[in-house]
Amino acid sequence: MVRVNLMQECSIDFFRGTINATYERCICLESKLNNVKVPPVLDEYLLNLKTNLSTIKSKLYELLQDPNLGHEFLINQQYSRYYRLSQHLSILESYPITVLSRYNDDDFYFYNIIRILCKDINYPYRNPLVSTYCMTYYASELNTELLIVPFIDRNFLLDLPFILHELGHIILQKNEEEILNNFIQDLRAYITDEKNRVGEEDRSPEYIDLFNDLKIVWEESWIKEFASDLIATYLLGPSYGWSYFKLCSRFSKDIYRPGTLDDVSSEHPSHEVRMRTIIEALKELNVDISKLEQHWKEYTGSIKETPPQEYEYCYPDNLLKSLAKNIIVGCKNIGLRSFNEHDISKSELNLVNLINTSFEKFLEDSSNYREWEIGQIKDINDKVVNFDN
Numbered sequence: 033m034v035r036v037n038l039m040q041e042c043s044i045d046f047f048r049g050t051i052n053a054t055y056e057r058c059i060c061l062e063s064k065l066n067n068v069k070v071p072p073v074l075d076e077y078l079l080n081l082k083t084n085l086s087t088i089k090s091k092l093y094e095l096l097q098d099p100n101l102g103h104e105f106l107i108n109q110q111y112s113r114y115y116r117l118s119q120h121l122s123i124l125e126s127y128p129i130t131v132l133s134r135y136n137d138d139d140f141y142f143y144n145i146i147r148i149l150c151k152d153i154n155y156p157y158r159n160p161l162v163s164t165y166c167m168t169y170y171a172s173e174l175n176t177e178l179l180i181v182p183f184i185d186r187n188f189l190l191d192l193p194f195i196l197h198e199l200g201h202i203i204l205q206k207n208e209e210e211i212l213n214n215f216i217q218d219l220r221a222y223i224t225d226e227k228n229r230v231g232e233e234d235r236s237p238e239y240i241d242l243f244n245d246l247k248i249v250w251e252e253s254w255i256k257e258f259a260s261d262l263i264a265t266y267l268l269g270p271s272y273g274w275s276y277f278k279l280c281s282r283f284s285k286d287i288y289r290p291g292t293l294d295d296v297s298s299e300h301p302s303h304e305v306r307m308r309t310i311i312e313a314l315k316e317l318n319v320d321i322s323k324l325e326q327h328w329k330e331y332t333g334s335i336k337e338t339p340p341q342e343y344e345y346c347y348p349d350n351l352l353k354s355l356a357k358n359i360i361v362g363c364k365n366i367g368l369r370s371f372n373e374h375d376i377s378k379s380e381l382n383l384v385n386l387i388n389t390s391f392e393k394f395l396e397d398s399s400n401y402r403e404w405e406i407g408q409i410k411d412i413n414d415k416v417v418n419f420d421n
């Protein structure tokens with residue numbers, strides 16, 4: 033009996049030590065933040081970060097001072113409480129604290145890029161932070177509303193559309209019901225109808241599993257990527273279609289994956305269907321996409337890949353049309369400004385227009401495009417750095 037009590041006491045001491053180590057980490061991070069200097073426009077972010085960190089530290093201290101720490105009836109709840117605080121701290125440390133502690137000119141340049149874009153598109157929330165610490169490509173961290181971009185893209189224009197894809201993830205998170213409208217009902221109706229047809233048409237029972245998996249992966253993962261593509265398409269118009277085409281040709285020839293019974297668990301839908309859905313949205317927005325469709329058809333023909341057998345069940349045309357229509361309506365409902373609603377005469381620097389013009393120039397004369405692009409970068413640099421709402 034004494035042996036059990038000693039072991040329990042050792043476990044409690046270890047738990048208390050773990051909490052204390054995390055508490056000490058908060059103190060070190062607070063000291064780090066107190067020495068951070070950022071442009072005045074970011075003071076609000078820094079203050080908010082300090083407040084969040086202080087709250088976590090206070091709650092850890094309360095847990096350490098709890099006289100019932102380790103009580104057999106409370107330990108599970110205490111572990112859960114500590115885990116939540118630790119996870120929250122980890123997110124703050126990994127993203128906004130690291131970003132603001134190492135803030136540089138490239139970060140501020142892209143922060144102002146997103147400020148200008150947010151003003152252009154009538155973004156109704158606080159501008160997100162931007163970090164240029166990036167291994168490969170654009171990303172977002174939704175818990176802290178942080179966008180991540182490659183620092184080298186300060187020297188280029190054609191990949192800028194992906195900033196709005198990542199912003200689309202934040203927009204969707206804040207307005208999921210309004211953005212998706214009736215699409216979830218359409219999706220579930222499709223899944224139910226197809227499962228019923230499995231029995232009616234005497235198909236393999238494996239298709240029941242396929243449609244069950246499809247429902248999960250559509251609702252938990254694919255919708256987020258489709259929606260972010262379509263929000264960016266609504267905001268940027270044809271330039272987003274061209275930028276996604278450029279991305280496909282740069283990174284992957286396997287444009288029909290995932291699309292079978294074996295791989296529908298992938299977090300991202302196939303490149304082909306994402307491109308097809310972007311084109312569907314551009315049609316809905318009355319954009320002439322004949323040149324884009326022609327180039328895409330030539331590209332898909334040249335790589336000589338074909339869709340797998342179950343592909344049409346994963347991405348039916350009627351579902352894609354519903355998705356495009358519902359998200360365009362959703363963007364309008366929350367007041368976002370479409371690419372074709374800008375009054376360029378009232379804007380000294382309209383990045384939506386500039387991005388579209390960049391692709392027009394690239395398509396007209398790709399050999400001489402870089403010279404034109406360098407001139408544009410030089411022209412906008414001072415305006416972006418000194419941008420003031």
